[in-house]
Amino acid sequence: MSGGRMLLNLKDKIFPLFSLKEKCNLLCLVFLSFSLVGCAALGTYNPATGRREFIVIPTEEEVSMGRSIHNSVIGQDPISHDKAQTARIERIGRRLALVSDRQDYKYNFYLIEKDVINAFTTPGGNIYIYSGLVDKLQSDDEVAAVLAHEIGHCAARHTIKRFQAAVGFNIIGGLLLKHTEMKDSTRSIAALSSNAVMQLVVSAYSRKDEYQADKLGIKYLDLAGYEIEGMLKILQFLDKESRGPKIPLILRTHPYVPDRIVAVKEKIAGMRGVAQEF
């Protein structure tokens, strides 16, 4: 029996076993599988990572998610009233944001008043740095390095990819099948408890993401006219702090510091064109 005939016989034997609804679901599943493979292959080119990426949450939805998460963040830890330091963070941040590979949303930089060593980013381009960290940094170049690393996470879309992974295959399938209901992604994320959302915000990035954010951060420091050595200095500072009595909070989200120091040294030496002793 030929392969084609065998397949037809198999179809005649198996297909009647399913109800009309089940057949429709089966067809949808086949369509969805092909759509997912197709979209992953096509995707959208991300200049920050140099790869095609499959992002289904539109920027406008990401920004709206960022706004609601912002309320949770500042509900927990207040924004600083120090006008001079706030203006300094915004000035440095804006200079770096101008050279970011991602320009489809506006970056916002917030100084949080709390004596802890912390900084993180949330979907929608909101970047938070804590006064406890700013107070310990020696120069604008070092503050710029922290912000440039966070912008690196934004540009590589690391943050939104984690949210996308959390809402899972179901919502992605729904978005592919019903293009008009893009807001489902936000609804699905809104259905997550505020605890779950904050858990996502403060969960650790992978080693690969950290390397990439450092590399992008160095690129943005250079393009914006800051000292690229600032990235190495903040990592060395965090490494030293991590051996002290209080582990810096920033290490929960941005781990692998010793390995990153090695990679950053190599990157800087490569850019300077000479092997440097640090």
Ligand SMILES: [Zn+2]
């Ligand atoms: Zn990081």
